[in-house]
Amino acid sequence: HRDGRRSDKSPSGFRTLRLRAEDSCGREHVLTVKLKSKHPAEAPDCSADLPVPLALPWTPQSTLEQLHAHFLLVLESLTQFWDVLDEIDSKTWILEPERPSRSDTMRRIAIGNNVSIKVELDPRHPKMLPECCLLGAEHGAACASAGRNPDASVLLNLRDVLEIQFPSPATHDKSSFNVECGICYSYRLEAAVPDQVCNDPRCGQPFHQACLYEWLRALPSSRQSFSIVFGECPYCGKPITVKMAAHAP
Ligand SMILES: [Zn+2]
Numbered sequence: 001h002r003d004g005r006r007s008d009k010s011p012s013g014f015r016t017l018r019l020r021a022e023d024s025c026g027r028e029h030v031l032t033v034k035l036k037s038k039h040p041a042e043a044p045d046c047s048a049d050l051p052v053p054l055a056l057p058w059t060p061q062s063t064l065e066q067l068h069a070h071f072l073l074v075l076e077s078l079t080q081f082w083d084v085l086d087e088i089d090s091k092t093w094i095l096e097p098e099r100p101s102r103s104d105t106m107r108r109i110a111i112g113n114n115v116s117i118k119v120e121l122d123p124r125h126p127k128m129l130p131e132c133c134l135l136g137a138e139h140g141a142a143c144a145s146a147g148r149n150p151d152a153s154v155l156l157n158l159r160d161v162l163e164i165q166f167p168s169p170a171t172h173d174k175s176s177f178n179v180e181c182g183i184c185y186s187y188r189l190e191a192a193v194p195d196q197v198c199n200d201p202r203c204g205q206p207f208h209q210a211c212l213y214e215w216l217r218a219l220p221s222s223r224q225s226f227s228i229v230f231g232e233c234p235y236c237g238k239p240i241t242v243k244m245a246a247h248a249p
Pocket residue numbers: 181182183184185186189207208211
């Protein structure tokens with residue numbers, strides 16, 4: 001219950017309830033219900049960690065039990081979506097988001113050293129093959145659009161369509177994916193992730209745009225043309241270019 005998001009100042013006579021609910025697959029959910037001062041004439045504010053907007057019917061005769069029952073129906077409509085993501089989360093290494101919540105529809109999945117795939121699921125059509133985009137040393141983005149086998153899981157379809165073996169927690173350690181920026185050694189720099197990747201396939205080291213820009217700009221061997229700096233990869237010495245980061249000083 002201490003979720004640190006209690007910044008909204010509650011007027012007096014304004015109560016917040018947290019109703020727990022378990023979906024048919026045993027996942028725990030919380031429905032946050034803020035009762036208005038004119039409750040029950042005024043509908044309460046309801047919120048939950050869901051990938052879709054939450055709209056629960058309310059009349060002055062409604063009860064919290066009915067609200068809870070409606071919430072369970074909403075949860076049931078999303079169980080397939082969470083099934084798909086739970087399979088992906090348990091069988092692959094997720095690089096982003098760091099701690100997926102029940103409302104997150106995107107996953108960046110590690111494929112190999114410096115290569116990952118970003119998939120975006122539609123919560124209303126979770127069994128469809130998600131939109132996906134390959135990130136990493138091979139810049140060509142392979143984006144599959146159609147599912148192959150309607151009986152197989154999304155993860156298996158992704159594997160077959162993209163011909164990718166996803167390293168899983170069972171077979172790989174997360175540290176085998178070299179995903180940190182090669183200059184600052186962290187993954188997240190403010191909101192940015194290391195998306196500038198050395199084009200040499202044997203190197204493939206990722207960098208933050210701002211880190212690489214600052215690094216190259218400081219070297220006398222680099223040259224700048226308009227907003228692009230041409231220099232050498234700090235790791236392998238092969239040519240690398242970077243655009244000036246929009247927020248770079
Ligand atoms: Zn960095």
